[in-house]
Amino acid sequence: MKNTLGFQPLYKQVYEQLIKRISDGDWKPSENLPSEFALAAELGVSQGTVRKALNALEAEKLVERRQGKGTFVTEHTNEASNFRFFRLVRQDGSRLKPEGVVESIKQRAAKRQEQSVLALKDKEQVYEIRRLRMVDQTPCVAETIIIPQALFPKIDQQAAVSASLYPLYQREYGISVANAEEQIQAELANKQTAKRLALDVGTPLIRVDRIAKTINNQCIEWRSSLCDTRSFIYSVSVT
Amino acid sequence: MKNTLGFQPLYKQVYEQLIKRISDGDWKPSENLPSEFALAAELGVSQGTVRKALNALEAEKLVERRQGKGTFVTEHTNEASNFRFFRLVRQDGSRLKPEGVVESIKQRAAKRQEQSVLALKDKEQVYEIRRLRMVDQTPCVAETIIIPQALFPKIDQQAAVSASLYPLYQREYGISVANAEEQIQAELANKQTAKRLALDVGTPLIRVDRIAKTINNQCIEWRSSLCDTRSFIYSVSVT
DNA sequence: GAGTGGTCTAGACCACGCA
DNA sequence: GCGTGGTCTAGACCACTCT
Numbered sequence: 001m002k003n004t005l006g007f008q009p010l011y012k013q014v015y016e017q018l019i020k021r022i023s024d025g026d027w028k029p030s031e032n033l034p035s036e037f038a039l040a041a042e043l044g045v046s047q048g049t050v051r052k053a054l055n056a057l058e059a060e061k062l063v064e065r066r067q068g069k070g071t072f073v074t075e076h077t078n079e080a081s082n083f084r085f086f087r088l089v090r091q092d093g094s095r096l097k098p099e100g101v102v103e104s105i106k107q108r109a110a111k112r113q114e115q116s117v118l119a120l121k122d123k124e125q126v127y128e129i130r131r132l133r134m135v136d137q138t139p140c141v142a143e144t145i146i147i148p149q150a151l152f153p154k155i156d157q158q159a160a161v162s163a164s165l166y167p168l169y170q171r172e173y174g175i176s177v178a179n180a181e182e183q184i185q186a187e188l189a190n191k192q193t194a195k196r197l198a199l200d201v202g203t204p205l206i207r208v209d210r211i212a213k214t215i216n217n218q219c220i221e222w223r224s225s226l227c228d229t230r231s232f233i234y235s236v237s238v239t
Numbered sequence: 240m241k242n243t244l245g246f247q248p249l250y251k252q253v254y255e256q257l258i259k260r261i262s263d264g265d266w267k268p269s270e271n272l273p274s275e276f277a278l279a280a281e282l283g284v285s286q287g288t289v290r291k292a293l294n295a296l297e298a299e300k301l302v303e304r305r306q307g308k309g310t311f312v313t314e315h316t317n318e319a320s321n322f323r324f325f326r327l328v329r330q331d332g333s334r335l336k337p338e339g340v341v342e343s344i345k346q347r348a349a350k351r352q353e354q355s356v357l358a359l360k361d362k363e364q365v366y367e368i369r370r371l372r373m374v375d376q377t378p379c380v381a382e383t384i385i386i387p388q389a390l391f392p393k394i395d396q397q398a399a400v401s402a403s404l405y406p407l408y409q410r411e412y413g414i415s416v417a418n419a420e421e422q423i424q425a426e427l428a429n430k431q432t433a434k435r436l437a438l439d440v441g442t443p444l445i446r447v448d449r450i451a452k453t454i455n456n457q458c459i460e461w462r463s464s465l466c467d468t469r470s471f472i473y474s475v476s477v478t
Numbered sequence: 479g480a481g482t483g484g485t486c487t488a489g490a491c492c493a494c495g496c497a
Numbered sequence: 498g499c500g501t502g503g504t505c506t507a508g509a510c511c512a513c514t515c516t
Contacts, residue, residue, distance in 0.1 A: 045486080184473040204427050229424040235420070238323070239418045239419075306484060309514095484510100493504100494503095
């Protein structure tokens with residue numbers, strides 16, 4: 001790893017190298033990476049350069065570093081994943097702990113739009129998961145989740161689909177969601193949605209369309225959530 | 240600035256010191272900060288420590304650094320400010336350049352909720368600005384903006400209120416918006432909103448409530464935007 | 479060419495976690 | 498007491514900008 005051929009700064013090369021090895025599964029979630037000195041020796045760079053790469057990985061939440069313990073691949077626990085990706089909060093700003101109720105899981109061929117969003121081949125299979133998220137026994141979000149069958153085989157036989165999905169993706173399939181794009185629109189509850197969320201037809205809802213991506217920017221989930229925002233509010237900070 | 244008394248790391252102290260001097264106006268927007276070596280000499284620390292502080296400031300978009308030129312206090316231009324804080328995009332993801340049409344600017348006493356959000360005293364005065372944002376001659380957002388009169392004197396006499404406001408705040412009043420919290424709810428267009436946005440009563444809209452803060456976390460604006468999301472979509476990335 | 483930030487290195491010392 | 502990451506320093510060299 002000399003700098004003679006590379007156009008990229010050394011620490012960037014180290015960064016990419018580490019990303020590759022993490023996504024290859026060289027180190028599992030919650031597993032210890034080698035120490036800074038060990039990585040530096042292995043890659044033939046100084047410890048400071050490795051540190052810069054590791055700090056960048058930490059900033060993107062791909063690893064967690066703890067003084068005295070070491071560097072760990074970020075693990076999606078139910079709490080952390082929920083805190084990071086579930087953006088509905090109470091009026092006072094406090095966070096929710098929603099439970100999931102699975103309505104249905106179907107396997108079918110991907111529709112055209114799903115093919116393009118998830119980069120699927122023609123006629124490729126997907127799972128369509130329909131869930132309700134409940135807070136205090138009251139439904140507040142109706143989700144439709146589309147994931148490629150090839151990436152998540154037999155997920156319809158998993159009992160844990162009612163919990164947070166991202167920990168399941170990571171634990172059972174080795175797929176970690178690294179970031180997501182969300183798009184929000186307003187719409188009215190139709191008859192079916194009204195029934196799912198136990199509210200009146202014509203109630204205004206927000207539709208949150210999320211495309212979730214891995215560390216390699218591969219799109220692995222398309223999730224559409226209809227949220228009743230009378231009790232809970234979608235909250236985000238702009239920096 | 241020795242480390243004997245400080246509980247904080249040196250670079251953090253430097254960081255806070257620089258924030259203070261920026262918000263005191265020691266350096267104006269788009270003005271050059273001293274070089275790393277000059278700051279290091281002045282503060283009695285090494286250049287590497289100053290660099291760490293400056294990089295942190297850059298990560299929070301408070302300064303911009305350019306190789307060969309120097310470090311500058313971030314300037315809110317119309318384009319940059321719009322790109323950063325205006326989150327509606329077209330269906331294809333491309334960004335909008337909205338124009339503003341001022342409907343009214345009134346001065347009045349702050350209401351109770353405004354007092355608490357903006358940390359105002361009883362009976363303190365605010366401006367209430369009502370604007371429409373237009374794209375291609377079509378109104379898509381109806382805004383109500385509340386700002387303390389004490390911070391923005393005579394803003395009702397400014398011609399530039401129809402443009403992006405944050406550049407105006409910075410240029411005319413020396414107040415820079417550093418970050419914001421947005422909360423989103425769905426609601427139906429009432430008669431007045433329907434008229435403002437030229438759509439039917441009962442059309443579903445998203446209400447985006449934004450609280451904008453300065454570098455010192457002082458809340459300086461409360462903005463409520465009603466957005467027609469049939470043509471444009473609120474877009475945000477979750478990391 | 480002079481001055482700026484960007485990269486890379488090497489080494490010292492500190493704070494934390496654990497056996 | 499050892500190994501980890503966290504801080505701080507000092508110095509070398511590179512890349513970019515301006516004059």
